[in-house]
Amino acid sequence: MKSYSIQEINEILKGVIVGSTIQNITAPEQLEAANESEISFIGNKKYEKFWVTSKACVAVVNEDISIEPGENRAFIKVKNADLAMSQVLALFAPPTPLFNIDIHPTAVIDQTAIICNGVRIGAGCYIGPKVVLGDNTTLYPNVTILDECTVGKNTVIWSGAVIRERCHIGNDCIIHPNATIGADGFGFRPDPERGLVKIPQIGNVIIGNSVEIGANTCVDRGKFSSTVLGDGCKIDNLVQIGHNSKLGRFCIMAGNSGLAGSVTLGNGVIIGGSASIKDHTTIGDGAIVGAGSGVTGDIPAGKTMLGYPAVEARDALKQWAILKRLVNESKSK
Known part of the structure; x- marks a missing residue:
């Protein structure tokens, strides 16, 4: 399980810590559902009222927050709590589905298709004639790409x-x-x-x-x-x-x-x-x-x-x- 101190999270957010907590943070969660080891956010003043009943140990907040964090709890003040929380979510994000092999043997790939470096193609995909798949493109199982299409670099196409x-x-x-x-x-x-x-x-x-x-x-x-x-x-x-x-x-x-x-x-x-x-x-x-x-x-x-x-x-x-x-x-x- 991933866990971070408030200082480690703030190294990414580059905000201002108000209050203190020694609790290691194990996950992000909404205010009402958070437990003592989780971080949440307050993106609008109308949600400040939920902080008092929330169990979250840390909240990412806007600079104009009008409440205090309380004992053994802390705020990370930032310019935009919504954008900062997206960085927190990325920090805790689980890995994407695994590919045991870059190109699954059940994928059907026309011999005229161009498959560039780092492309991953899941089971049951169909790649038609003269298709071009750019570097590091990912196709999850059962994607269909028909004749003469092009897909750029780092694009992800999900199943179906x-x-x-x-x-x-x-x-x-x-x-x-x-x-x-x-x-x-x-x-x-x-x-x-x-x-x-x-x-x-x-x-x-x-x-x-x-x-x-x-x-x-x-x-x-x-x-x-x-x-x-x-x-x-x-x-x-x-x-x-x-x-x-x-x-x-x-x-x-x-x-x-x-x-x-x-x-x-x-x-x-x-x-x-x-x-x-x-x-x-x-x-x-x-x-x-x-x-x-x-x-x-x-x-x-x-x-x-x-x-x-x-x-x-x-x-x-x-x-x-x-x-x-x-x-x-x-x-x-």
Whole structure:
């Protein structure tokens, strides 16, 4: 079992220790569940009230903490407790699943594929013709990568993920279980004789560096050209990204949200959980779409939108307040 003194942990965090404890720290845990040998964090003042009943011996806290740690307990004050706690979690993280052999004998690898240095390929994987896997890429069991795809250096693809033909994934990416990259876009047109006619989807998907794609997320290929995810995008589980959509750098999409076809997101856009974005919509840099909102038109940079249909946040809150007042007034009559 890993254990560290508060001084050893602070060597990494480079914070300020307030109080003291001789307890060795064996694990991180949330405030309410921590025991006497565990470290937790207080990332917001509203959680300070839980410290008095917590058994944690140490908490990572922001510099503006307004309480004292107490006897034989300590705080590590830092500029950003959330970021510092991520370093603590990394310190205690268990090892990733083991590979007894770099390339499992049950993996099927086309003879034209290029497998670079340090690549690990788990049982049951399929690597198609002319695929290129960059240095130190890891494929867990039962990953499928079809013809002419490229995967950059240090990328990790978890079990069950499917990378369809001619798609390209950058360096330092993480693709979680059962994600599908490059499935056909949802394109059909009515025909009086043939019913719904499928529109061929002949484009691909291009994913930048340091992108993370959540479990069971689907990123559809372009009808022509590419669906593009810029560097640093973080996509949650169960997200749908439609064909020919283009995401700038460092966009965030929370679970169950979706982009219809040909949506454009600027840099740093945040899409809340279960939000839906109409096709051919453009959302400017730094805009935020609240959870459950429905966007039907373009959004300028920096705006926050709420509601269904989505409007500016201030207007949405006013509308909700008026509706609540009307309902209360009707009850009093």
